[in-house]
Amino acid sequence: SYKVNTEDFMSTDITVLPRDAGFEDVLKVITASDDYEYPVVENAESGILVGTVGRSQLVHFLETHESQGPPDSGDKKALSAGTLSDTCSIEPVTFQLSTWTSLHQAHHLFELLNLQQAFVTKFGRIVGRVTRKEMRKTIEDLANSK
Numbered sequence: 652s653y654k655v656n657t658e659d660f661m662s663t664d665i666t667v668l669p670r671d672a673g674f675e676d677v678l679k680v681i682t683a684s685d686d687y688e689y690p691v692v693e694n695a696e697s698g699i700l701v702g703t704v705g706r707s708q709l710v711h712f713l714e715t716h717e718s719q720g721p722p723d724s725g726d727k728k729a730l731s732a733g734t735l736s737d738t739c740s741i742e743p744v745t746f747q748l749s750t751w752t753s754l755h756q757a758h759h760l761f762e763l764l765n766l767q768q769a770f771v772t773k774f775g776r777i778v779g780r781v782t783r784k785e786m787r788k789t790i791e792d793l794a795n796s797k
Contacts, residue, residue, distance in 0.1 A: 655793065656750060656751055656752060656753055657748050657752045657753075657771050657781055658750035660785055661748075661750075661781045662779055662785060665770075667689070668691050668692070668704065668735055669735075670734070670741070671735065673716075677709050677713055677716075681706065681709050689706070690702075690770055691703060691741050692777060698776040699777075700776070700777040701741065702741035703744060709739070712738055712739055716733065744770060746764065746769055748760075748770070748771045750773045752771075754786070754789060754793075757781060757786060758790065767782065768783070769781050
């Protein structure tokens with residue numbers, strides 16, 4: 652388990668939101684997955700992890716903002732415009748793994764801190780996510796291959 656690193660078993664299929672995400676971006680993300688927490692990055696190009704935002708906040712964001720759709724529907728309620736960072740509380744990421752963190756170290760940290768998931772970064776850029784379930788499967792696979 653010391654030779655297996657997080658990059659060997661992390662999920663790279665993650666959905667991120669840029670700080671300046673608008674209605675359409677948030678709508679696309681929230682309908683594409685049922686995650687309870689989404690990573691927020693500085694911008695789409697940099698991928699620098701700045702925090703997380705909860706699903707409930709994104710739902711509230713959608714309820715209080717309007718789509719930039721056709722302007723001819725004059726019945727629209729007067730909803731506020733704005734971006735994710737303007738109206739949502741972006742929580743700082745207090746814990747993250749490196750791609751070079753060993754499975755043994757990651758497992759120890761998950762147990763010690765009672766984590767369900769952790770984001771994986773490489774030089775500050777988000778590159779994946781590790782869940783307790785993925786880690787358990789990797790440990791079982793290693794144990795069964797002996």
